[in-house]
Amino acid sequence: MLLERAHDRAVPLPLRCPDGCGVTSNLTRSKALVLIITVGFLLRLCYALAVSDDHPAWIDSQHYLSIGHSIATNFQYANFWRASAGQQQFGDVGPTSAREPLYPLFLGLQFKLFGYSLRTVFVIQALVGVLTIPLCFGLGTNLFSSRVALVAALLESVNPYHIYYIGVVATETITSVLLLASVFFTLRICQAATKGQSISRGHVISLALLLSAGILHRTVFVPIVLITLIFIGVACYRWSAALAPAARTVGVLLLAIAACISPWFIRNYLLWHTFVYQTNAGATLLGGFNDLATGGQELTVPLNLEGVLMSQGYNEIDRDRRFRQEASGWILSHPARAAYLIGKKQLIFWSPVPANVKGYPKYLGTAWGFILLILTFIGLLSAQADRFALKYVLAVIVSYALVHSFSIAITRYRIPLEGILTVFAGYGVAFCLRASVLSRLSCRRQ
Secondary structure (H helix, E strand, O other): OHHHHHHHHOOOOOOOOOOOOOOOOOOOHHHHHHHHHHHHHHHHHHHHHHOOOOOOOOHHHHHHHHHHHHHHHHOOOEEOOOOOOOOOOOOOOEEOOOOOOHHHHHHHHHHHHHOOOHHHHHHHHHHHHOOHHHHHHHHHHHHOOHHHHHHHHHHHHOOHHHHHHHHOOOOHHHHHHHHHHHHHHHHHHHHHHHOOOOOOHHHHHHHHHHHHHHHOOOOOHHHHHHHHHHHHHHHHHHHHOOHHHHHHHHHHHHHHHHHHHHHHHHHHHHHHOOOOOOOOHHHHHHHHOOOOOOOOOOOHHHHHHHHHHHHOOOOHHHHHHHHHHHHHHHHHHOHHHHHHHHHHHHHHHHOOOOOOOOOHHHHHHHHHHHHHHHHHHHHHHHOOOOHHHHHHHHHHHHHHHHHHHHOOOOHHHHHHHHHHHHHHHHHHHHHHHHHHHHHHHHHHHO
């Protein structure tokens, strides 16, 4: 595989210094990984047990909980959240398509099995969230080496954002796992394809399920799925120089994905009598492009228009169309301002300083953001791995970031990407350690 050949070409990056102070000097790598996973799990579990389980005021969380509770009680995908006095109602009461279904289904299953308990939700999210640690290790091993992968796993185990979102009713934890796992299995398939080996059916099935789950979880996965299929097709074609094997592999993936996501689209068609993916994208787009838009979390215009349209009897399909029309018209009327907002959103997306946060969480988030992004930048500049694999991973990073230029921009949207960034940060640590060792050796010789 291209990726394995990259290991031979890569410059060794020792994580041990000559006097035996290395990370793995007293533990085998497998034991070290188990220890790192254990530490990461305990941090997540302790936070899940300690964080407040008061009912969240955030509208997105309210919707997820309401739909999940409806699924658990009467197996109906419906939202029954109503705004309290003085709060803006957002979304219809009753059957809805405003939220992608995976996370509400995830909550509904928990409520059905364990009852309605936010504490249980947080503990289960801790169990799911810890998977990012071995996935970082696997991705780091595929791209670079097991030593680099151990550093990446260690960084991921203490990622304060991934720990924090364990205690939030939000999609970030599952998104982080799905994104890392999809990239990992894609590289494994490309590895087999470029070596001329038979592609594992298990890998193909796993990737199809992950990509399908991604589409049913967050809209941002749609371009990632397209990029993944293109790179797998190219990997198959590069080895065989024939279109048939590439078309067969991509076709199997497409058919499997279509089969997995079709129940959601059939349900929506029966409900709305038209093709519907989800009905929240228009409000998100308008939130990013309007007269009051700042690039950040400014939702006055879509919230006000939502109230007006609801009072006039518009259903969520019609409101979504109206939001899209308003946003598209504004972009066409203000192209320079729209371009400015896109650029500003990228600055906010990549900013190490979290927005709308105060006190010690802001200091911790800022410290982690600077450390991670600087090490990631070093790792990207110095990375020596297979170019095809690096191009794919970079395409995923860039597409994920650019998609968020068409909504509002907040630090939270970057969080699922940090698992992949951590792998490059691990290489950045290894590069710095190697440079330090070489410098010390050079000084001793002199």
